[in-house]
Amino acid sequence: MKPKLLVLIYLSDPHQALVGSHFDFIYAPNAELRAKHIAADGAAVRAVLTNGTTGLTAAEIDAMPALEVACALGVGFENIDVAHCKRRGIAVANGAGTNDDCVADHAMALLLAAVRNVRWLDQQCRAGVWRDAVPMPPNVSHRRLGIIGLGDIGRKVARRGLGFEMEVGYHGRSKKDVPYTYFADVKSLATWADFLVVATPGGAATRHLVNAEVLTALGPRGFLVNIARGSVVDTAALADALREGRVAGAGLDVYESEPKPPAALMDFDNVVLTPHLGGWSPEAMQASVQRFVDNATRHFAGEPMISPL
Known part of the structure; x- marks a missing residue:
């Protein structure tokens, strides 16, 4: 069975397909869907994909008792409560070097x-x-x-x-x-x-x-x-x-x-x-999404992640 993943950021259709080949994912790239799915599906979520701007709060982390790994797409992670993740024993990684x-x-x-x-x-x-x-x-x-x-x-x-x-x-x-x-x-x-x-x-x-x-x-x-x-x-x-x-x-x-x-x-x-797309190109986005897949699949396989925090 594929791990349940909550995606909190925009992903293109091809990148959703890439992620979907490894995870049973819930797509919630806006505030309304985010709140709805954390409330309805949080108990089953084992992984979260977000970014530094979108973040992940302590309250949201606590609403997902099965959460094992939280990943940022790209290098930034300033709005992810990393300290709370660590207290909960949740692994955290980013996409350092991909864009x-x-x-x-x-x-x-x-x-x-x-x-x-x-x-x-x-x-x-x-x-x-x-x-x-x-x-x-x-x-x-x-x-x-x-x-x-x-x-x-x-x-x-x-x-x-x-x-x-x-x-x-x-x-x-x-x-x-x-x-x-x-x-x-x-x-x-x-x-x-x-x-x-x-x-x-x-x-x-x-x-x-x-x-x-x-x-x-x-x-x-x-x-x-x-x-x-x-x-x-x-x-x-x-x-x-x-x-x-x-x-x-x-x-x-x-x-x-x-x-x-x-x-x-x-x-x-x-x-x-420009609209915060400095790290966006077809090549950079492919590398960033692939890094998330590599980090998360390594975690669930019991292997070291490539870019842990």
């Missing part, structure tokens, strides 16, 4: 689009405006790239920065054995950098890490990119900094108002927004 390249690619796409003002220039071109009538956007190459969080994704962003012959600096919880400049705090990094890329985990510890003070330090020629979690950047402070010209622009794949777009930023031509 790092995709997220790093997207970070560079946002950086290029923001710095080179691609969104606004596209609008001008469609309106018949020629290059002599628009300001020249700055280079991306040969600048200073500051990265907040030098984990797997941050390191891949750094390597892409080197491809643009940028000087790389970073801030993290500790200094690493890398050929990049370490900064002990975010403000110092922002003061040094031309471009600031947020690649740190979300959660209470990093909430509004990028605040008004950091944005002012980044400066009127500085650009911000966030491909981490919306909570890391103070949206109101960013809107004020953009309005007052204290930063030059931003590229955001994540924001505090998700899934709604950030209303405070909608009217800025120097902001590029």
Whole structure:
């Protein structure tokens, strides 16, 4: 008999078929279905598939007494109550490494689009405006790239920065054995950098890490990119900094108002927004879903999971 699985996030039909070949799954990708099926079917659920944004609460965990394993699709797990899972003896895993390249690619796409003002220039071109009538956007190459969080994704962003012959600096919880400049705090990094890329985990510890003070330090020629979690950047402070010209622009794949777009930023031509799909590509999603299948099937077979937490 296949283990009963509760899926709390969107999966495409092919990925549902992949999961269904290994599990008897309940598909509940919205709040209404989630509450309904936890109440009706929670007693039989042995595995949960969620993600960092959607999460899994202690109350939900306790409503599933047979739960053995909870998995996050992708690297983030900030809204999964991991500590409560551990107290219950529930194994937890994520998809670390499955979409790092995709997220790093997207970070560079946002950086290029923001710095080179691609969104606004596209609008001008469609309106018949020629290059002599628009300001020249700055280079991306040969600048200073500051990265907040030098984990797997941050390191891949750094390597892409080197491809643009940028000087790389970073801030993290500790200094690493890398050929990049370490900064002990975010403000110092922002003061040094031309471009600031947020690649740190979300959660209470990093909430509004990028605040008004950091944005002012980044400066009127500085650009911000966030491909981490919306909570890391103070949206109101960013809107004020953009309005007052204290930063030059931003590229955001994540924001505090998700899934709604950030209303405070909608009217800025120097902001590029995408709907939290930095880690989404056919290749990355296939790898992420396969990692979940591998982790969960290994757990039920009594084997070590590939990426446990």
